[in-house]
Amino acid sequence: MANNEYENKPLNTDDIDSKRVIREDFVSEDRSDALDDEARIKVLSPTMLVMKRFFRNKLAIAGLIIIASMFLFAFVGGLISPYGEDQRFYTTEEMMKDFASGSFNKEYKFDYKSDITFSSTARANFVLALNKKETTFIDGNHLSYFIDSVTENFHKISELVPVAENVMRVGDDLVFTAVNGYEITDELKDAIVSTMKESKTQLSFEGKTYVIKAQGRTSTISVASDIAIASKLVYDAYEQDTVFDYNFKLFAETAFNTEGADTFTVNDVTYRFEKDGDEFKIYKVDENGEKEYAKATNFIVSPSMQDMFLSIEFKEALKESVLAKQEKFISIDDKNEETEFKIYPKDNEYLVKNMQVTRVLKSYSPPSSIHWLGTDRNGMDILTRLMYGGRVSLIIGFIVIAIEIVIGVILGGIAGYFSGWVDNLIMRIVDIFNCIPVIPLIIILGSVMDKKKVHPTDRILWLMVIMGILGWPGIARMVRGQILSLREQEFMIAAEATGLTATRRIFRHLVPNVIPQLIVLATMGLGSIILTESTLSFLGIGVKFPYASWGNIINDVTDIHVLKNYWFVWIPAGFLILITVMGFNFIGDGLRDAFDPKMKR
Amino acid sequence: MTTNNDVKDKHVEEQPIIEVKDLKKYFPIKSGVIQRTVGHVKAVDGISFSINKGSTMGLVGESGCGKSTAGRTILRLLEKTSGNVYFKGEDVFAVNKKRLRELRPKMQIIFQDPYSSLSPRLPVGEIIGEAVRQHKIVSDAEYNDYIDDIMNNCGLMPYHKDRYPHEFSGGQRQRICIARALALNPEFIVCDEPVSALDVSIQAQIINLLMDLQEKYNLTYLFISHDLSVVEHISDTVAVMYLGNIVEYGKKEDIFSNPLHPYTEALFSAIPVPDPNYKMKRIVLSGALPSPANPPSGCKFHTRCPKRMEICSKVAPTPIEMEKDHYVVCHLYNKETENEPEVKEEENVQ
Numbered sequence: 001m002a003n004n005e006y007e008n009k010p011l012n013t014d015d016i017d018s019k020r021v022i023r024e025d026f027v028s029e030d031r032s033d034a035l036d037d038e039a040r041i042k043v044l045s046p047t048m049l050v051m052k053r054f055f056r057n058k059l060a061i062a063g064l065i066i067i068a069s070m071f072l073f074a075f076v077g078g079l080i081s082p083y084g085e086d087q088r089f090y091t092t093e094e095m096m097k098d099f100a101s102g103s104f105n106k107e108y109k110f111d112y113k114s115d116i117t118f119s120s121t122a123r124a125n126f127v128l129a130l131n132k133k134e135t136t137f138i139d140g141n142h143l144s145y146f147i148d149s150v151t152e153n154f155h156k157i158s159e160l161v162p163v164a165e166n167v168m169r170v171g172d173d174l175v176f177t178a179v180n181g182y183e184i185t186d187e188l189k190d191a192i193v194s195t196m197k198e199s200k201t202q203l204s205f206e207g208k209t210y211v212i213k214a215q216g217r218t219s220t221i222s223v224a225s226d227i228a229i230a231s232k233l234v235y236d237a238y239e240q241d242t243v244f245d246y247n248f249k250l251f252a253e254t255a256f257n258t259e260g261a262d263t264f265t266v267n268d269v270t271y272r273f274e275k276d277g278d279e280f281k282i283y284k285v286d287e288n289g290e291k292e293y294a295k296a297t298n299f300i301v302s303p304s305m306q307d308m309f310l311s312i313e314f315k316e317a318l319k320e321s322v323l324a325k326q327e328k329f330i331s332i333d334d335k336n337e338e339t340e341f342k343i344y345p346k347d348n349e350y351l352v353k354n355m356q357v358t359r360v361l362k363s364y365s366p367p368s369s370i371h372w373l374g375t376d377r378n379g380m381d382i383l384t385r386l387m388y389g390g391r392v393s394l395i396i397g398f399i400v401i402a403i404e405i406v407i408g409v410i411l412g413g414i415a416g417y418f419s420g421w422v423d424n425l426i427m428r429i430v431d432i433f434n435c436i437p438v439i440p441l442i443i444i445l446g447s448v449m450d451k452k453k454v455h456p457t458d459r460i461l462w463l464m465v466i467m468g469i470l471g472w473p474g475i476a477r478m479v480r481g482q483i484l485s486l487r488e489q490e491f492m493i494a495a496e497a498t499g500l501t502a503t504r505r506i507f508r509h510l511v512p513n514v515i516p517q518l519i520v521l522a523t524m525g526l527g528s529i530i531l532t533e534s535t536l537s538f539l540g541i542g543v544k545f546p547y548a549s550w551g552n553i554i555n556d557v558t559d560i561h562v563l564k565n566y567w568f569v570w571i572p573a574g575f576l577i578l579i580t581v582m583g584f585n586f587i588g589d590g591l592r593d594a595f596d597p598k599m600k601r
Numbered sequence: 602m603t604t605n606n607d608v609k610d611k612h613v614e615e616q617p618i619i620e621v622k623d624l625k626k627y628f629p630i631k632s633g634v635i636q637r638t639v640g641h642v643k644a645v646d647g648i649s650f651s652i653n654k655g656s657t658m659g660l661v662g663e664s665g666c667g668k669s670t671a672g673r674t675i676l677r678l679l680e681k682t683s684g685n686v687y688f689k690g691e692d693v694f695a696v697n698k699k700r701l702r703e704l705r706p707k708m709q710i711i712f713q714d715p716y717s718s719l720s721p722r723l724p725v726g727e728i729i730g731e732a733v734r735q736h737k738i739v740s741d742a743e744y745n746d747y748i749d750d751i752m753n754n755c756g757l758m759p760y761h762k763d764r765y766p767h768e769f770s771g772g773q774r775q776r777i778c779i780a781r782a783l784a785l786n787p788e789f790i791v792c793d794e795p796v797s798a799l800d801v802s803i804q805a806q807i808i809n810l811l812m813d814l815q816e817k818y819n820l821t822y823l824f825i826s827h828d829l830s831v832v833e834h835i836s837d838t839v840a841v842m843y844l845g846n847i848v849e850y851g852k853k854e855d856i857f858s859n860p861l862h863p864y865t866e867a868l869f870s871a872i873p874v875p876d877p878n879y880k881m882k883r884i885v886l887s888g889a890l891p892s893p894a895n896p897p898s899g900c901k902f903h904t905r906c907p908k909r910m911e912i913c914s915k916v917a918p919t920p921i922e923m924e925k926d927h928y929v930v931c932h933l934y935n936k937e938t939e940n941e942p943e944v945k946e947e948e949n950v951q
Binding site: 045046049489490491493494495496497498499500501504508509512513 | 673676678701702703704705706708709710712714717718719720721722723724731732735736765767778781782785
């Protein structure tokens, strides 16, 4: 007995009864009753059926949970996280750092009047003249200078201004041409004559020094005026804002080299000094008494940082240690705290280092309660980076797949529906796109963007556009194939026979039948797009710093040291990529099975 | 099986509703890189007939002879190669798209495969009613009642409207197809092997349904089938097709009681008789159906004909009216060639 209604019959109710009913129907020709299976009231649309089948698939559920939690992690997590995407964290650390350096001064220090210049040529010529034991030298500007060597280490330098040229001594008389309007008095004339008689080249007269310089048979007489001093002493101040000017140094040095003197006065301020070996300690004397003011020494100490003031105590301690050939000493640092310093001799210089507290990036700090997954190379919180990276990865995935679907469905739909030469043309374009090596092309475009200095935000947009444009052929091919086969289905012919309009035929009959495959393809495609994006970011041509992406988080592992020692940098990102792609693939598989009507329930 | 009462009650009018004149449908064969047309599959190679309003014409023939192509070409679901089809005197191929869309509801088709002829993504009510709404067959107020009524007439319950095709059996799906055709209030329906995908008991239900509906709505059917017993049951006239041509055409009674064409004889000899003692005189045709792309010359049946004559391979036969309205296309009945000798039996075997 034929019983093809069997499969649609409810199995929960009285089965034998329903069979009997059919037999009776057939005999009695009461056809309407034959289809009366009102016992089955629940009606499932194809969509509901797919949902039902989908939710029966445990893997698909797992995939759905994975993706849902990934969305929560990326979009809600980013909001909850107290840290910013590119917020750097710092830590303080003690480390040996350069503090100062000291050396014995072997060069002349020049000090000169504030209103003149004493060029470097002049300084060089000064040293040359000193070595040749000459008393005059010139500089590049044809200015003549006169050296008055007080001691070996202290020289006064004067500028010579000619007062008389073509000077010839005739007996006790003097023939000359006065220049610069200088008036040479008879007393001066006599003094010059007596000097020339003794074959001396200089004379002092009324507090001024005159220099006689022979030029062939005639001579030139110039008057010298002090403008600079050259000394090998270095002045250290007790107070940070003390400035030593030319006058101070001139008077101080002069006093140092004067037998029996122990005071000097500059600008109405009296200073007293004490000699201690080759050092001089200078006190400022005023009505309140004496006060340590400065120290002149041959040991020069310079701080490692400008603006840093080193106390005399430290400088003395350093000099003593150097002289005692000690490797370390204890003194006070610039903050007046007692610390231990180490001396590293280098050539004639002595480097001084001490432990200093510095603020450094909190790189590769291991997981802790503050940073649950530690920090990366740039001192950024990895968990927060992962959240923002997830956003970028997911957004790129969805936008790229959207671009692919739009292009793919339009072109594939046109190719499939119109067929003929249009189909041929579009399919050849698809073939061309399939021949493009995607990774090299993106690498090239990436380096073009590097060259053009594209902003990281625009870069993400471009990346999406490029990946979308390169990715549509698969979808176009599938849509075209589906539409080609659907077009020939009898329900499409039936739709034409009932006189439905073309738009209705396309949108009510064709498109809904393509959507299942499209959804499956898109879901599967999402996984591969996220993978591609990660690959590109890993290679450094995708998403760029400061934007995070799972790919460029893993990029740190290009350093083998990081790979070996800092698992928390790359394992979480790798794991997220893995489970996200897996989640999308599970959902895709689940959907494909659910859409497949041939699947067993 | 059911009685024939309903068949006898049909009001057959003498006025033809559909007229087919020398209709040809060739499919081009393309090959090569530039897709040059190298030949044609002559699926329908010049058929002519007419069907009166309210009657049923059976179109029989073996698989691949062009029955379905003929059916679809008549409805202009395929473009013709040549010939004419007149629906109520109007040339179906001459009208513009707008007029064609107006004609569509009047000429409907029921397909062989009830599985592929229903869109899986639409509920049944929508499948049946979609075109009704577009053509405004009934007003919006009457729409629901109208669909219920049509479904009821086709043996479907109103609550089936919200279900989807996959929830129905083959027989129910075929009812849905019939309902879809019927809902447009057609005058002419091409039944393209509507029962051959169904099992016998359901075939009977569907055939009876079709006959009931014909009586109720005064429908005209072109019933395409390879099942002769079904054709005998439903048809008023029968046309036998072989390789794109009609070889015999006449009233059902004439053809079944007195088959003239050798092909018809062979075809009818294959009908099983439900009598175990009956010894069948099967006429077994040798060879397969020749390719419609390269049909034999003269009479297309001559390669397989047991009564082949010299002339058969040279001259194509023309229709001969043997009885009133009973035409046969065969040289055997041509008085001018009657006396020519038959081909020897040995040759035929080879």
